[in-house]
Amino acid sequence: MSVEFLIEHSPALAIALPLVAAFAAPLFGKLGSFLRNLWVLLMLAFTELVVLLMGQDVLANGARVYALGASVPSLTSPFGFPIRIVLVADAMSALFAVTAVSIALLAFIYSWKYMSDKGGVDKFYTLLLLLTAAMAGLCLTGDFFTLFVFLEVSSIASAGLVAYNRSGKSLEAAFKYTVVSAVGALFLLFGVGILYGKYHLLNMAAIAAEMAISSSFLDVAALSMLASALLLKSGAFPVHMWKPDAYQQAPVNVTIMLVTTALLSLYVLFRICFTIFVPVMGSTLGWLAVVLGAASIFVGVTMALPQKNLRRLIGYAAVAEVGYILMGVGTSMVSISRMDGFAVQALSGGVFHMINDVLDMSLIFLVAGGILYVTKKQDITELSGLGHRSGFLTVMFAIALLAISGMPPMNGFASKLLIYESVYFLNPMLAIIGIAGSMMMLALFVKIFASVFLGAPYRGIVAPLPLSMAFVMCVLAFFIIVFGLFPNVALDLIVTPAVQALLGKAAYIGGVI
Amino acid sequence: MISIHFVAVALLISLGIYAVVFRRNLIKIVMGISVIGSGVNLFLVSLGYREGGIAPIFTNAPQTAMVLPVPQALTLTSIVIGLAVTALMLSFTIMLYGHWKSLDTRKRRLLE
Numbered sequence: 001m002s003v004e005f006l007i008e009h010s011p012a013l014a015i016a017l018p019l020v021a022a023f024a025a026p027l028f029g030k031l032g033s034f035l036r037n038l039w040v041l042l043m044l045a046f047t048e049l050v051v052l053l054m055g056q057d058v059l060a061n062g063a064r065v066y067a068l069g070a071s072v073p074s075l076t077s078p079f080g081f082p083i084r085i086v087l088v089a090d091a092m093s094a095l096f097a098v099t100a101v102s103i104a105l106l107a108f109i110y111s112w113k114y115m116s117d118k119g120g121v122d123k124f125y126t127l128l129l130l131l132t133a134a135m136a137g138l139c140l141t142g143d144f145f146t147l148f149v150f151l152e153v154s155s156i157a158s159a160g161l162v163a164y165n166r167s168g169k170s171l172e173a174a175f176k177y178t179v180v181s182a183v184g185a186l187f188l189l190f191g192v193g194i195l196y197g198k199y200h201l202l203n204m205a206a207i208a209a210e211m212a213i214s215s216s217f218l219d220v221a222a223l224s225m226l227a228s229a230l231l232l233k234s235g236a237f238p239v240h241m242w243k244p245d246a247y248q249q250a251p252v253n254v255t256i257m258l259v260t261t262a263l264l265s266l267y268v269l270f271r272i273c274f275t276i277f278v279p280v281m282g283s284t285l286g287w288l289a290v291v292l293g294a295a296s297i298f299v300g301v302t303m304a305l306p307q308k309n310l311r312r313l314i315g316y317a318a319v320a321e322v323g324y325i326l327m328g329v330g331t332s333m334v335s336i337s338r339m340d341g342f343a344v345q346a347l348s349g350g351v352f353h354m355i356n357d358v359l360d361m362s363l364i365f366l367v368a369g370g371i372l373y374v375t376k377k378q379d380i381t382e383l384s385g386l387g388h389r390s391g392f393l394t395v396m397f398a399i400a401l402l403a404i405s406g407m408p409p410m411n412g413f414a415s416k417l418l419i420y421e422s423v424y425f426l427n428p429m430l431a432i433i434g435i436a437g438s439m440m441m442l443a444l445f446v447k448i449f450a451s452v453f454l455g456a457p458y459r460g461i462v463a464p465l466p467l468s469m470a471f472v473m474c475v476l477a478f479f480i481i482v483f484g485l486f487p488n489v490a491l492d493l494i495v496t497p498a499v500q501a502l503l504g505k506a507a508y509i510g511g512v513i
Numbered sequence: 514m515i516s517i518h519f520v521a522v523a524l525l526i527s528l529g530i531y532a533v534v535f536r537r538n539l540i541k542i543v544m545g546i547s548v549i550g551s552g553v554n555l556f557l558v559s560l561g562y563r564e565g566g567i568a569p570i571f572t573n574a575p576q577t578a579m580v581l582p583v584p585q586a587l588t589l590t591s592i593v594i595g596l597a598v599t600a601l602m603l604s605f606t607i608m609l610y611g612h613w614k615s616l617d618t619r620k621r622r623l624l625e
Contacts, residue, residue, distance in 0.1 A: 083583075145587055152594045156601055163605060168612035175605045179542060182598050183533060186549045189591060190526070190556060196584065197560045 003053065008073060010054035011066040011087035014097055014136040017047045018104075022129035029122035037112055040125050044105045044132070051101045051136070055094040059497055063090035063511045065142070082203040082513055086142035090508065091497035092351075093139045096267050099358055100135035103260045104128070106472045110366060111253040113466035114373060124164060131157040131257055138264045142512060143202045144192040147268065151188060151233070154261050155181035161254040162246050173245035180242045184232035191225030194218055205512035208276040208505060219280045226272060227285060233265035236322050237296040244303075244315030252369030255311070256362040259318060263354050266322070270329055270350075274336075274502045283337040289330025290423070294430055296323030297437035304444055310368045310378050313448070314361070317404060320437055321357045325350050327434060328419035331426050342422045344499060349418030351502070352495045356403070356411040356483060363476040364400035367393055370473070371452070374463045380451055387453035389462045394453045396473045401449055403480045405442035411480050414487030518559035525552030539606045539616045543599060550595040557584045557591070 006013065021043035028036040058064060066087040067076040076086050089097070108128065115121050134157060137150035155178065163174035196202060198218045199210050211219060235243035243262070247255045273281055300320030307313035328350030335343040370393050371386065372378045387394040403410035406417075416438060424431040483490045501508070525548055532545025561581030567574065569582035610616060 145590070149590065149594065152598070156597055159601060159605075163608075166608065168609065171605055171609050171612065175539070175602065175609065178598065178602050178605065179533065179546065182546050182602070183530075183549065185594075186546070186553050189587075190553050193553065193557050193560060193584075193587075196557075196587075200581075200583075202583070 006050055007053050007057045007064075009066070010050050010057070011064065011089045011140045012068065012073075013050045014047060014054065014101065014140060015087075015133050017043055017050065018101075018129045018133040018136065021047075022126045022133065025125045025129060026122040029125075033116075033121065036122065036125065040108055040129065041112075043129075044101070044108055047132070047136075048098075048101050048105050051094070051097045054089050055098045058089050058091055058094045063088060063501070063508070065089075065512050076203075076512055082201065082206040085146055086203060086205075086512060087140045088142035088205075088508070088512055089140055090511070091494075091501040092267075092271065092499075093501075095351075095355070095494055095498045096264060097136050097139040099355060100139060100260050100264060101132065103256055103358060103362060104132040104135070106362070106475060107253040107256050109468050110369070110472045111251070112468045114253055114369065114469060115251070120164075124161070127157045127160045128254070128257065131161065131261070135257075135261060135264055138261075138268060142204055144195065144204060144207075145202050148185060148189050148192060151181075151265070151268075152185050154264075155185060155233075158246075158254070158258055158261060161257070162250040164251055164254065165249065167249075170249035173242070173249035176242045177246045180232055180239060184229040187225050187232070188229035191222045191229065194222040194225065198222075203512070204272070204276055205509045209509045209513065211276060211279055212505075212509075215279045219277065223273075223277045223280060223285070227269060230265045230269040231292070234262050234269070234322055235319060236292050236326055237299055237319070238292070240296065240299065240319040243319055244307075244312045247315035247318060247365070248309060248312040252311070252365050252372070255365045255369075256358075259361045259365070260358055262318075262322065263325070263358060266325060266329075266354065270502060273333065274347075275505050275508050278336065278505060281333060281337065283334045286330045286333030286335075286337065289326045289333060290426065290430060291330075293323040293326030293328075293330055294433045296320060296326065297433060298323075301437050301440045301444070304441075308380055310371065310380055310448070310452070311365065313380075313444075314364055314368060317364075317441060317444070318357075318361055320441065321353075321361065321404070323437070324416060324419055324434065325353050325357065327423055327430065328353060328415075331419075331423045334426060335422075342425055344503070345418060346422035347499050347502065348491060348495050349415055349422060351498055352487075352491060353412075353415035353419060355490075355495070356415045356480075359476055359480050359483070360400055360403040360410075360412055363396065363473060363480060364404060366469070366473050366476070367397045367400055370396075370465055370469055373469065374465055375458070375460055377460070380448060383452045383458070385453070385455040385458040386462075388457035390465065392465060392470060392473075396477055397449060397453065399477045399480060401442075401445040403484070405445055406438040407442065409481070409484045411483035411487070411490075414484060414490075516559070518555060518562070522552050522556040522559070525549070525555065528552075537618045539609065539618065540603075543602045543606060546602070547595065547599055550591070550598075554588045554591055554595075557588045560584050 028039045068085040134154035159178040304316035332343045332346035403412040406412040529549030561584030566578040566580040569579040
């Protein structure tokens with residue numbers, strides 16, 4: 001199996017490998033837990049290698065198209081009609097595929113020890129890998145119906161994972177999550193139906209090409225259906241209530257996958273807005289995103305203040321972080337319709353903040369999981385003086401705290417600054433809301449830091465932190481610091497090509513059809 | 514011209530949303546989601562319906578109009594996914610009943 005073969009088939013392999021691994025994991029589980037873990041680790045590492053090769057190839061040679069079932073993978077339109085299921089890897093989708101698979105790999109390494117004393121781990125890994133396959137599919141899909149299927153697969157797999165503990169609370173969180181995501185997915189299917197009724201097409205690029213010629217009220221109706229469905233899944237302001245519940249009740253290694261899934265639904269929203277619906281988008285959707293973003297920041301931060309449970313508190317902070325992304329990208333949407341030239345900066349801020357948000361949120365949730373693992377407690381009022389007993393967790397929490405509240409020299413500062421700068425031109429009040437939200441978040445997390453890590457030494461039992469868990473936190477902290485110290489490198493290397501791909505509508509259409 | 518299918522689609526989807534939003538019984542919420550799913554499926558099938566069309570099978574087909582095959586394939590997939598979601602939610606409901614001894618969401622709120 002040569003490298004060329006891997007690169008040529010990389011979009012299909014990125015989905016197929018986790019899928020094969022998922023359903024083989026229980027079989028390996030019959031042979032013993034070590035063998036099963038080794039199998040999952042090898043398959044996830046192999047998937048990671050494939051998506052990294054894909055990303056490097058896409059950056060060097062441009063977008064790659066893969067038609068499933070074709071004799072030649074690039075043959076997307078047999079008889080001149082785009083009917084096949086198409087996977088598209090451009091700089092944007094490859095960036096998010098790499099992010100999703102990397103987080104899945106890190107979540108697995110973390111769970112090696114974290115899950116070792118729990119039951120039903122075979123099925124847990126099956127669902128985890130299924131979620132990985134669905135996330136890779138969401139990034140790479142090039143047609144609407146496959147998008148719906150992968151969205152549903154990700155909802156079902158994550159609902160199963162949220163309910164993993166099978167306590168009353170986790171079941172309630174899983175039920176809420178399923179209701180929200182099932183209704184959202186049906187809205188999405190309805191929107192896809194409207195588009196199919198008008199164009200008789202499901203291929204995203206083909207619809208984009210048609211819509212550039214003629215757009216009508218039906219397109220606006222379809223866009224509002226799709227956007228509401230994807231905003232439901234991302235957990236922005238009006239429907240944020242499932243988010244703290246699910247993030248609190250799921251095992252932390254699942255929580256970081258849920259964070260990534262929520263951001264991937266935002267990625268899908270931005271992809272369809274900027275690539276397909278530009279002719280009908282206008283500035284309304286952009287303003288809606290900006291206002292929902294500001295509301296999410298406000299609600300997330302204020303609801304986080306009274307929380308006692310560490311993971312629930314971070315769940316509300318995650319609602320606020322989604323608000324920043326919506327603010328940045330919404331500014332870019334308004335700016336495109338006004339042609340006033342700061343669309344690229346705003347969009348760079350939004351996309352960069354998506355990557356940073358995955359890193360920051362993952363690190364802080366994993367630290368919270370580490371605290372739970374070593375002390376068996378997660379109520380803030382029961383913990384104090386942990387800094388004397390576990391210096392490593394203290395340092396990691398401090399890094400995550402600075403990154404989430406957007407303080408230099410961490411990565412959150414770089415992307416939030418881009419968002420503030422561009423949203424300021426839209427309306428200075430919005431920038432003030434954003435900065436005030438960040439400051440309140442800093443105050444909040446410093447309070448947590450003081451009450452959990454400082455004070456008289458912790459007296460309870462502190463189990464040693466396993467090496468695998470510490471390793472995962474180190475990797476995340478490394479990227480947080482590198483992206484914070486050299487934001488220009490990260491912007492030039494990965495974010496700018498992704499933003500160009502997102503805005504390069506003509507190139508996307510030309511590449512696929 | 515508004516045909517009767519689309520009226521039925523609108524009715525089914527609004528009924529389903531009403532059930533999900535206003536009903537307090539977990540099974541009724543699951544039923545609501547299932548009804549929304551039926552509405553969407555009906556929408557997809559009626560998009561592809563052609564007056565007097567035959568089933569889209571090309572072998573020995575007479576030269577008349579056929580209904581569109583793609584929406585039917587979509588509907589079939591969506592029905593299967595809907596079944597999986599309904600089964601998952603009902604199993605959550607069974608387990609929640611074990612914890613609460615009630616299906617009323619107002620009786621017990623564990624998370625706040």
